[in-house]
Amino acid sequence: MNRAMAPVIFMAAVLGAVRLGQAIDCHQVDSSIASCLPYLQGSGGVHPPMNCCDSFRNLLRYTPTQQDRQTACECLKATAASPDIKPDVAYYLPQNCGLISSFTISRDSNCQSVI
Numbered sequence: 001m002n003r004a005m006a007p008v009i010f011m012a013a014v015l016g017a018v019r020l021g022q023a024i025d026c027h028q029v030d031s032s033i034a035s036c037l038p039y040l041q042g043s044g045g046v047h048p049p050m051n052c053c054d055s056f057r058n059l060l061r062y063t064p065t066q067q068d069r070q071t072a073c074e075c076l077k078a079t080a081a082s083p084d085i086k087p088d089v090a091y092y093l094p095q096n097c098g099l100i101s102s103f104t105i106s107r108d109s110n111c112q113s114v115i
Contacts, residue, residue, distance in 0.1 A: 023068065024071055024072055025071070025075075026074075028062075029059065029071075029075035029079075030075065030079065032059045032062075033055055035049070035051045036049075039089065040085045040089055040105075041084050041085060041086065048093060048096050053099070056093060056097055056099060056101075060101055066114065066115055069114045069115075070103075070111050073114050074111045076090075076103065076104075076109070077106065077107060077109045077111060080105050080106050081107040087106065087107065090104075091104050093105055102115055
């Protein structure tokens with residue numbers, strides 16, 4: 001198997017477990033952004049890696065309802081509260097990936113306001 005395809009296959013397996021009509025949970029959210037952790041910790045370079053952006057894009061696809069987005073926001077809020085996560089890097093991840101998200105990755109997010 002091509003080594004570059006491994007993260008894509010992993011993401012497909014993780015997010016494949018989330019079917020429309022089923023709620024997403026923090027384990028699935030955490031697994032889906034695992035490829036972003038080096039970047040969020042400040043050791044991944046200036047721009048987010050493509051596999052990180054692809055993972056976040058897939059997470060957005062698998063949060064079609066307001067409840068799913070609020071849950072994902074709460075999970076990402078907990079991730080952002082980790083002391084090894086760089087707040088500015090996390091906050092701008094969606095924008096730096098060229099994505100539009102109704103929620104940010106911030107310990108200060110008001111997830112109940114996510115639509």
